[in-house]
Amino acid sequence: MARTLDVYLHHNLVGHLIQDDHGDMVFDYAESWLSRPNVIALSNSLPLRAERFGRNECRGYFGGILPESDKRDIIARNLGISSKNDFAMLERIGGECAGAVTFVAPGEDLPEDQDRYRILSGSELADILRSLPRRPLMAGADDVRLSLAGAQDKIAVRIVGDEISIPLGGAPSTHILKPAIERFQSVVFNESFCMTLAQRIGLPVAHVETGKVEDIDYLAVKRYDRNFTDAGTLERLHQEDFCQALGIASEQKYQNEGGPSLQQSFELVRETSALPVIDLTTLLDGVLFNFLIGNNDAHGKNFSLLRTIVSGKATIRLAPFYDLLSTAFYPELSTKMAMKFGGEYDSEKVVAKHFDRFAQDANLGKAMVKRRVKEEVEAVISTLATMPVDRQVADDIASLIRRRCEKTLVRLGD
Numbered sequence: 001m002a003r004t005l006d007v008y009l010h011h012n013l014v015g016h017l018i019q020d021d022h023g024d025m026v027f028d029y030a031e032s033w034l035s036r037p038n039v040i041a042l043s044n045s046l047p048l049r050a051e052r053f054g055r056n057e058c059r060g061y062f063g064g065i066l067p068e069s070d071k072r073d074i075i076a077r078n079l080g081i082s083s084k085n086d087f088a089m090l091e092r093i094g095g096e097c098a099g100a101v102t103f104v105a106p107g108e109d110l111p112e113d114q115d116r117y118r119i120l121s122g123s124e125l126a127d128i129l130r131s132l133p134r135r136p137l138m139a140g141a142d143d144v145r146l147s148l149a150g151a152q153d154k155i156a157v158r159i160v161g162d163e164i165s166i167p168l169g170g171a172p173s174t175h176i177l178k179p180a181i182e183r184f185q186s187v188v189f190n191e192s193f194c195m196t197l198a199q200r201i202g203l204p205v206a207h208v209e210t211g212k213v214e215d216i217d218y219l220a221v222k223r224y225d226r227n228f229t230d231a232g233t234l235e236r237l238h239q240e241d242f243c244q245a246l247g248i249a250s251e252q253k254y255q256n257e258g259g260p261s262l263q264q265s266f267e268l269v270r271e272t273s274a275l276p277v278i279d280l281t282t283l284l285d286g287v288l289f290n291f292l293i294g295n296n297d298a299h300g301k302n303f304s305l306l307r308t309i310v311s312g313k314a315t316i317r318l319a320p321f322y323d324l325l326s327t328a329f330y331p332e333l334s335t336k337m338a339m340k341f342g343g344e345y346d347s348e349k350v351v352a353k354h355f356d357r358f359a360q361d362a363n364l365g366k367a368m369v370k371r372r373v374k375e376e377v378e379a380v381i382s383t384l385a386t387m388p389v390d391r392q393v394a395d396d397i398a399s400l401i402r403r404r405c406e407k408t409l410v411r412l413g414d
Contacts, residue, residue, distance in 0.1 A: 002018055002019060002020050002021055003018070003019045003087065003091075004016050004017070004018050004019075004106045005017040005018075005087070005090060005091055005094070005103045005104065005105065005106065006103070006104045006105070006106055006107075006108070007027070007042070007101060007102075007103060008101065008102045008103075008104060008110050009033075009040070009042065009100050009101055009238060010100050010235075010236060010238075011110060012033065012036075013030050013032065013033065013110075014029065014030060014033045014039075014042060014101075015027055015028055015029040015030050015033060015042070016028050016030065016106075017058075017062060017087065017090065017103065019087040019088075023085075024054075024055040025055055025058060025059065025062065025086055025087045026052055026053060026054055026055060026058065027046065027052070027053040027057075027058040027062070028052050028053075029048060029049065029050070031050070034048060034049075034050060038309060038312050038313060038314055039314070040238065040307050040308075040309065040314040041307070041314075042061060042101065042238075042240075043060075043061040043240045043244050043245060043247075044240065044244075044245035044246070044268070044272055044305070044316075045057070045058075045060050045061050045244065045245060045246060045247035046058060046061055056247075057247065059086065059247075059249055060243060060244055060246065060247035060248050060249055061240065061244045061247065062086055062090065063086045063249055063250060064149060064240075064241060064243055064244040064249070064250050064301070065090065065094065065097050065098060065099075065101070065147055065149060065244075066086060066089050066090065066093075066147055066149065066250070067136060067137060067147065067148060067149060067150060067151070068149065068150060068151045068250050068251070069151035070151070071136040071137075071150075071151055071152075071153070072089070074133075074134070074135075074136055075089065075093070075136050075137065075139040076089065078135060078139055078140050079092050079093075079139055079140055089147075090103045090147070091103065091105070092139065092140075092145070093137060093139050093145050093146060093147045094145065094147055095144075095145025095146065095147075095167075095169060095170040096145060096146050096147070096156055096167050096170060096171065096172060096173055097147045097148075098147075098148065098149060098225060098239060098240075098241075099225055099236065099237070099238040099239040099240060099307075100225070100236035100237060100238035100239075101238070102170050104170075110170065111169045111170050115171060115234075116143075116167070116168040116169050116171045117158050117165035117166065117167055117168060117171055118165055118166045118168060119163055119164070119165045120157075120164050120165060120166060122213050122214065123214070125164055125213050126213045126214040126215075126216055128155060128166075129153075129155070129177065129179040129213065129216050129218060130216065132153040132154070132155060132179065133153060136153065137154075137155060137156075138155065138166070143168040143169055144166060144167075144168065145169065145170065146167065146173075148176065149241070149250065149301060150301070152178060152181070153178070153179055153181070154176050154177060154178045154179075155176070155177050156173035156175070156176055156177075156223075157173055157174070157175055157176075157177055158171070158172075158173050158174045158175070158234075159174050159175045159220065160174070164177075172226055172234050172235070172236055173223065173226065174222065174223055174226050174234065175220050175221060175222055175223060176220075176221045176223060177211075177218050177219070177220055177221075178191070178218060178219045178221065179216050179217070179218045180216065180217045180218065184330060185217075186329075186393040187325065188210055188217045188218060188219045189210065189217070189391060189393050189394060189397075190325045190326055190329055190393065190397055191208070191219055191323070191324065191325040192208050192209075192210050192219055193387070193393075193394050193397050193398070194293050194295070194324045194325045194326055194397070194401075195208045195322075195324050195325075196208065196387070197293070197380065197383060197384070197387060197401070198286075198289055198321060198324050200383045200386075200387070201289075201376070201379040201380060201383050202285075202379070203282070203285055203286060203289060203321055204282065204320040204321065205320050205321045205322065205324065206221050206222055206223070206224050206320050206321070206322045207221075207222040208220065208221050208222070221322065224237070224239075224306075224319060224320045224322075225237045225238070225239045225306070225319075237306055237308055238306070238307045238308065239304050239305060239306050239307065239319055240304060240305055240307065241300065241301045241302070241303065241304045241305075242260050242264075242265055242268060242300040242301070242303045242304065242305070243259060243260060243299075243300040243301050245268055245272070245305055246260055246264060246268060246300070248260060248300060250301060253299040253300050253301045253338070254299050254338050254339075255299075255300075255338060255339045255340060256345070259299055259300045259338070259339075260299075260300035260339070261339055261340060261361070262287060262339045262340065262341065262358065262361060262362060263361040263362065265283065265287075265300070265303060265339070266280060266283060266361075266362040266363060266364075267363075268305075269283050269305075269318055270363070272305060272316045273305075273316055273317060273318060274310075274315045274316055274317055275317065279317060279318035280362075280364070281372075282318055283303070283318055284362070284364065284369070284372060285372065285376060286303070286321050287341075288372065288373055288376050289321075289324070289376065289380075290324065291341060291347065291350070291408070292376065292377065292380055292401065292404055292405055292408060293324065293325075293326045293328075293401050293404070294326045294327060294328025294329065294347065294400065294401070294404055295324060295325060295326060295327055295328075296327045296328060296333070296334065296335060296336060296337045296338065296347055297323075297327050297338055298323075298337070298338050298339065299338035299339065300338075300339075302322065302323045302338075303318075303319075303321075304318075304319035304322075305317070305318060305319055306318075306319045326397055326400060326401065328347070328400065328404070329396070329397055329400055335347050335348045341354055341358055342354030342355060342356065342357035342358035342359075342361065343357050343361075350411065351411045352411060352412050352413050355369055355370060355373065355412060356369075370412060373408065373412060374409065374412070377405045377406075377408060377409055380401065380402075380405050381402060381405050381406075384398050384401065384402055
């Protein structure tokens with residue numbers, strides 16, 4: 001028997017997600033949505049149209065909302081559903097998701113009370129963070145419906161002042177908390193350092209702060225897809241990552257497995273952005289920054305687009321950067337990059353010719369790219385000299401990044 005979920009964008013019914021009699025997930029935009037002026041599409045891969053989207057067309061976007069890898073498997077076991085059933089998982093945890101999309105049972109109204117939260121004590125927060133490996137996203141907890149993409153332990157919360165709360169029902173969150181990983185205890189400070197460095201050289205990035213509760217270090221990432229209005233109301237901003245925008249399933253996020261390439265990424269921004277000249281330059285700076293810090297895991301789900309209404313017109317812009325950290329800091333991790341850089345996967349083998357090939361792939365001027373590399377190297381090195389170093393791991397990461405910058409200039413040549 002076919003099953004349906006109503007799909008809301010902000011407070012409006014935008015369409016219906018259907019699991020048909022064969023178990024396939026399909027999607028229809030609602031006629032009422034298509035008939036409204038100046039509406040936005042859910043995704044670049046789901047353009048506004050009356051015709052139904054088949055399974056292969058809509059899985060990249062809808063499946064891309066959900067957690068990945070073993071986190072997805074654990075959630076499925078905890079909820080008693082199949083890990084391969086995107087529809088069932090969205091039904092259970094698709095309340096507070098990335099962007100402005102929410103999934104509601106058919107016939108039910110979108111909850112009017114969007115201001116329901118449970119304040120956490122320090123011990124309660126510590127218990128939740130400790131339990132994430134066993135209970136990702138608190139899936140199955142009473143009145144908690146949270147979904148975040150990715151394979152790392154994390155939880156969405158609302159932070160106002162010193163108060164941290166869990167969103168209930170479909171209430172929006174303000175931050176994502178990412179606790180330390182047992183295998184890589186320094187990852188919290190690694191990401192904090194790299195994100196702060198990016199911000200200080202002028203890249204648009206999500207704001208981050210480190211915190212500690214009991215013996216657990218965590219990174220608090222302020223959501224760029226959430227915003228307090230002048231009236232004090234917390235609103236959602238719609239977004240999608242590059243895999244979703246290109247209709248690519250999350251399990252194929254790496255280029256060598258069918259995921260986006262840098263060429264596709266630049267083409268996507270060039271074709272969709274309301275201000276392509278600005279956003280292409282920003283994307284270039286972000287790609288170069290990932291290379292300089294040694295972030296070899298910068299795949300298609302680590303870049304996003306913001307889809308908003310500006311002055312009554314649907315507008316798409318490159319979203320701020322996130323998930324910036326130096327994977328090169330961990331010698332046991334591969335030096336293979338998530339996307340080829342100028343035809344080369346191994347970050348340790350990139351030389352001048354690869355920068356030229358990258359410029360060609362991105363349809364950018366070779367001289368401009370080389371100039372931008374040198375400018376960014378100079379900005380990173382000068383900023384590193386002023387960065388506060390309050391722990392050994394930060395000093396070690398700074399030294400690694402400085403060496404990578406100096407090596408890049410040597411490889412680039414004149």
